[in-house]
Each structure stands twice: as C-alpha cells, then as structure tokens.
Amino acid sequence: METRLEEFKEYLRKIEYLNAASGLLYWDMRVGMPKKGIPYRGKMLSYLSGEAYKLQTSDTMKEYIEYFVALEGLDDVTKAMVERAKKNYDQTKKIPEERYIAYVELTSNAEAAWEEAKGKSDFEIFKPFLEKLVSFNQEFVEYLGYEKNKYDTLLDNYEPGITVERLDVVFGELRDAIVSLLNKIENSKVKIDDNFFKKSFTEKEQEEFSLFILEKMGYDFEAGRMDVSTHPFTINFGNKDVRITTHYLENEFRSALFSCIHEGGHAIYEQNIADDLDGTMLGGGTSMGVHESQSRYYENILGRSREFWTYFYPEAVKRFPQFEGVSFDEFYKAINIVEPSLIRTESDELTYSLHVIIRYEIEKELINGKIKVEDLPQIWNAKYKEYLGVEPKNDAEGVLQDMHWSGGSFGYFPSYALGNLYGAQFLGKMLKEMPDYNKNIAEGNLDEIRLWLKENIHKYGSVYKPAELIKKVTGEELTAKYFIEYLNNKYNKVYEL
C-alpha cells in the first residue's frame, strides 16, 4: 500500500508540474510577455492543459482511485487526497467532452463580447452569450446532479459543501445588518475627508511602502516576488514560489497599497502550507472563500485597523510629504471612509459585501430559471437602489462591470463575502487565544498572527473542507455574527454612531 501510495503521488505530481508550468506561462503573459507572443502562448497553454486533462481522466487515475477508495483506515491526508482526486475525476467524466469543449470555446468568445459590450456600455452585445453561458451551466448541473438547489452544484466548485440554504441565512443577516448600519452612517455628523489620498504618488514610492509592509506581514520574498499587472493577482508554483502582482494608480494612494496587502494575505496562505502536502493535490488553499478570508483579513480586519496604523502611520508620514498636516485620526478615518458606490472593486469595506450579495441573489435565481438574462440590467439596478441607494447610469457601471460571468464563473462571487465572515470568525478566536493581539499589532509585530494562521489554517492546505476547517478552528459553524459585531464595533467608533 505504501508503494502504491508513493506511485499515486508521483502520478499526481505530474499533473501538478503541468499545472505549475501553465501557471508560470499565465503569470508571464500577464506580467510582461511581448504582445506578438500571444497566439503561440495560447497554443502552448492549451497543449499543457490538455495533457493535464488526459492524466486527470486516464484509466490509470481511475485504477488508483478505485484502489484507494476501497481501503479502510486511511489517514486524514490520504483520505482527503483520494476524495479530491475522485471528485475531479467524476466531475470531468460526467460532462460529455464535446459539450465541455464547446463551452470552453464559448467562454473565449464571450470574454471578447463582454469586453466590447462593457466598452460600449451595451448589454445587448453580451446578452446572447450570457444566455448561452447560463444555459450551459444549467446543463452541467444536470450532468453533475444536485440535491436541494441547482445553484448548490456550482457553489460547490468554489466553496465545497456550502449551500443556498445556509447562504440565504448568513447573507440575509449580513445584508440587513449592513443596510441598517449604512442608514445610520448616512445620518452621522461625521464627514470624512480623504482628498489627501488623491494627491500624486510616484510608482516607486508606492512600491517601496508596499514592500515595507509586506515584509512586516511576513510575506517571504525569498519565496516570492511582486510585479505589475493590469489586475492584481496571486499565483504559485509549489509553496516556495508564490508571486503577487499589483497595479499602481498615481492619484489613489490606497489602491495599490491595499491590493498589495490583500494579495499578500493570499500569498502568505500558500507560502505556509506544509511541505509534505507536495504531491497530494492538497497543497493549495482549501477554497476560494477561505482564501479570501486570509486576503481580506489582512487587507481589512488587520490592514484597516487602528492598531495597524498606529505602527505604520508614522512611517507613512515620514515617507510621504503629501501627508503633511494630516493627523493620525484623519488618516485612519480616511482609510475607513464609507461611500456607497456602483463598482464592487472600488467599494469600501462595509458596502463591499452588499455588492457580493446582490450578485449572489441574482446568480441563484438565474441558474434556477427564476429570472431571465434579458431582465438583468433592470434587476441589477433595482437592487443597487434598494441596498446601496445608488443607481447605475449605464450597463458598464452596472451589470457589465465584472468579467466573472463571461469566463463562465457562476458561484464564485459568494466567496468574497464568505471570506469576510470566515475572517471575522477567525478573529474572534485569535482575540481569545492572543491576549496581546492588539498590543502586538500596534508595535508592528505581526509574526504572532501569521504563526497562528499558519498553525490553525495555512499548514493544512486543502486537507480539510471549509466547513470542517471552520469548525476545527473556531468550534462553531459558519456564522455572520462575528463579522456583524466587528462591523458594528468599528463603524460605531469611526462614525461616532
């Protein structure tokens, strides 16, 4: 059995090598590939992913899975590894290959159509593609099967085990709490000025400050690097080469800064996964939601906290003459300004989850056939009006703003808000276990936090499913209460409610 297990791991490693190679090709494409290289790069990528697909769906894979599924008394890691391999195998086998190929082709055309539609702010251009994408996803749900809700099957791709039943509860509570807080904030006498963040900041000085903070966070630059790309992302090839990217805006100090902290959170997760998960398919974060819990914890709960800036504000003032005359309190408040807006990626910490919940509510109904694609712009705008009090003037700043659907990602959005909930739930536990939590942060000592996250979350990679992990770490099921409590505490102070 031991020999067989080693052979199986060696087999899985081949898939990992191919995926890691594709990953580097992708990274390079986003970060600096000369533009005429695009067509050839596309062919290379499709060859490599085709090879990975063959290995994932081969008879050899089937035999390994059958052998190990039949064994009793496997340890946690081997069990999780076999389960994951089986799930991948079953899912790819259940979808007829020609339908999958047609879908991949559709998404590549749909992305171009979405780009054009967004550029022209015309939903009609994207509509026929979106209709097909939705119908493909409905078809896939039929192949894959579902229990209570069709949308559950799609959610499961990104957040294994999560259901509409559960999300309706937690997102419902969250939505109501935020909307109520938002109303109070609108009536607050506190008006925050954040114009000093919109002065001019060179790329170089922004970069240096971000690197300084990342270093302090414990992002290991000997196992990573930071580059520039249009959209920031994190990517890794094993746990010893975990790269982040960012994007600088000359007139918005907070943009690159918080995107670096965010991606740094993703990267620290990957860097701290245990070495011995190599070759098990479990050497990556366990779900998009848990991944977002790490990035959003670092970005918001930690990175927008009073204690964090107690340490970093003097450094910022020292580096940036632009902040001359800005007091600590003004600086801190401007980082936490709340302004209901139309664009998810530019929204503040409080309203961000509302953007996500709107998408969740729409996707759920869409996949279950309760609403039609053609009605989306109107539904979208109505929800923005209702929850956020703002209304898009056109589709580009409304229903067309995100690229997710054009790539076929339905069920992904909830991860972002789940990340907020998980993160606050972890915070609750950290506060209990680390008496010096706030003191350490205020002194710029972020190591204890990173080590706690490593010991409790990171090192396990994907050994535990999200629900198992949350229970294991916090002793509780997923709940919105910690995040709601956190938001109330924070904004009550910031806006003196």
Place this chain on the structure above:
Amino acid sequence: METRLEEFKEYLRKIEYLNAASGLLYWDMRVGMPKKGIPYRGKMLSYLSGEAYKLQTSDTMKEYIEYFVALEGLDDVTKAMVERAKKNYDQTKKIPEERYIAYVELTSNAEAAWEEAKGKSDFEIFKPFLEKLVSFNQEFVEYLGYEKNKYDTLLDNYEPGITVERLDVVFGELRDAIVSLLNKIENSKVKIDDNFFKKSFTEKEQEEFSLFILEKMGYDFEAGRMDVSTHPFTINFGNKDVRITTHYLENEFRSALFSCIHEGGHAIYEQNIADDLDGTMLGGGTSMGVHESQSRYYENILGRSREFWTYFYPEAVKRFPQFEGVSFDEFYKAINIVEPSLIRTESDELTYSLHVIIRYEIEKELINGKIKVEDLPQIWNAKYKEYLGVEPKNDAEGVLQDMHWSGGSFGYFPSYALGNLYGAQFLGKMLKEMPDYNKNIAEGNLDEIRLWLKENIHKYGSVYKPAELIKKVTGEELTAKYFIEYLNNKYNKVYEL
C-alpha cells in the same frame, strides 16, 4: 501524404511546446525566480524534458521517420525536417539510456565541482570530474561512430558537417594572421586610452542607450523584451517571443552595450525566421556557428565600425556627460583597443579568436587521447604564452575560466570563431550587393542590412545546414580569407600600421 505530414508536424509541435515551456521556466529562473523556488523548478524542468524525450524517442516518431524517409521527391523543408528528426532519434537511441542518465548526473555534479575549483583556483578539485567527462564523451563518440576524427562527432552537435580537417586549415590560417597582426600592433606608436569608458555609468542610462540602439538595429520589442541576468543570453519561444538579457557593470560602459548588441544579433536571427517553419523543428538558427555569425556581426563588424559610431557617437555624447572632451576618433579607437588578455569573455575583437583556437586545439587532442587531463593547466598556459604573450598566474584565470566543459559541452567553442569567419564572409557579399552599405550605416539606417540578412539567412531557419547555407549565400565554401582581410584592413587603420 499531406495529411500524414500535417499529423507529423502536429506531433513535432508537441515537442516544441514542451521545449518552449521549459525555455520559459529556464528564463524565469535566470531572470527573477525567488531562490527558494529552485528545487521545485528543477523537478518541473526534469518532468517536462522527460516528456519531450519520450516523444522524441517514441515508436510513433520512429514510424513517422520511416514513412517519410522512404518517400521520394520531398521539398527542401520537409526533407530537412525529416533528416533532423531522424538524426535526433538515431542519436538518442544509440546512446544507452543508463549511460546517458549517468552522464547527466555527472554534469550536474561537475558543475558544482567546477564552481568550487574556480572559486579556490584549484584545478585538482575539478580534475577527476573532467577526466570522467572526457571519457564519457569518448564513449559517446564510439556509440555514435565517426569517420576520420573522433572530435568530428562532437563538433557535429553544434556545427553540423564541420570537420577537424577543415578547421585545422581555417583556424591555422586565422591563428597565424592574428598572431602576426598582434606583433605589429605591439610595435605600433599608437597608444589608445580607454579610461573614459571606465567612469561611472548608472544602470538606467546604460539601459536606455542600449534600448535605443536595439530599436535602431530592428530588434522588435513587440516580439521581445530585455531583462537582467548574471550572464547575458538570448532565448525564444517561437519566433514572436524572443528575449534577451544583459548585465550592467557600473564602471565599464562597453560591457552591457556590446553584450546587448550581441544578443540583439541572436534575437534578430530568431525573430526573422519564416513563420511557416512552425512545427517543422527547423524554426531556429541552423547552428551555433551561424548564430554567432549574426551576433558577432552585429557586435563587432557592424557595432565596432567607424560608420556605426559616426551615427551613434553624437547620441552617446549627448546622453553621457562622462564623454565630454572625448573626440570621435578617441571614442572609436577606444572601442577597438587591442590588449592581449587572459579571459576570453573580456577579450577584444582581434584576440578573441585566439582564445577560441586554443580551446579547439586542446579539445581536439583531449578527445583523441593525445593529451591528458592532468596536463591541461600546463598546456593551457603554454599556448597562452605562445599565441597571446600572456600567462595565467593561476587556474582560475587559466584553464578553469569557462564553464562549458563542466556542463559536458565539448565541440562548442569553435562556433565562436566560426561565427567570425561566417560573418566576414557574409560581409563580403553584402558589400557587393549593397552599394550604399557604409553610407546607410553612417546615417543610422540599419534596415537594409537586417532585411538582407533576413532574406539570405534568417528566414531559412535550419532548412539548410551551415555549409549549404554559406555556399548558397556567398557562392564559396567556408574560408578564413574574408575575416583575415577584414581584420588587416581595420587594425591597419586603427593602429596606423
């Protein structure tokens, strides 16, 4: 037959995709990979090259080759493609796999030993490895077979068709001509001062000037990019993504500059290979020697010419206050200063070939068992004394200076000097066909040259073997006379002989 040919190409493309992916992984490793990523990167690379090896030696490959070899009346491209595939296949099949694996393992240990030996300047550390490397190469020659000279078989890896018989003639003539010119230069009354090139130059200003020149040369930045690495190199993934690297020395203006022009020459070759050679295994330069003919043509024949600097000297003076008071003539001469020295990579245009010829003479005797590894330091030093009039004080600046042997590259060195010969031979033809050759250069118009090189050399990729290509382009066999004539003309003027 057409269908079969398309299938064969599709099969060969898979090998190209794998090699291109390995290429990018290698590039990334040299240019910016975080250091902890090394072990995993090694595993990825060995997996990908193993897969390429499998495809290259498979029964499918054998069947394709047998099918096409038997066909009559193939066009030039298909014929060359089949020949190349057959040669690769035969060569890999002739060497027993376990001996090849042992050799690869040896080279990886030998590289580490060489590095240590060079660091400590102690040949004894490297000696046992070098003895094994030589003996392995002798063994491989037995497997692969040879006609007149064992060393021919190794030469053939880098310069298909070249022989000791031919090299003895051309390198003999070249050696005598250079030695005689060198003696005259030593007695010249002209003493050149190049100290102004050793002032301080920032990386950024050096980079900008190099980019300016590369642009003028016609290196296509939409199909390439330039990065920094310890040792400069050119690498490509198809002909639309051809990258170069360089290395800046603060106190040596000429180092990065001429390395950029050199790598630019390699890159322009690859960028201008015909698109339709994709999938034929012929979409790369035809040999190391012809590749060096392009890089060394650009670096020396063009890049160190009076006309080239007629155009670029004013630009250099404009950009670099360091050159204040330096006349055009002083500038031009300092670029062409001759100083016999110990290190090949730092040597001037005239003496460079002598460094190479010394290595050729040694390798030839070594592989034929006429000299022993243990006697190398002494033989090396004696030849340097005889040809160049300088003597290494230790092994680090003598026999240990190059890494080639530690990696198992025997037969590679002659390419460098062959590049000089080919380059001057092409120059002879260009001068006949382009009446405005010198005028164009002096006006900074380098396009005609690039287009001539493209039409006559680049576009063919590896369709023609070096000897065929030289004949086709110049109407003559390989000869040293053009290069010798070029050297005499040039240095007679520079040193007023």
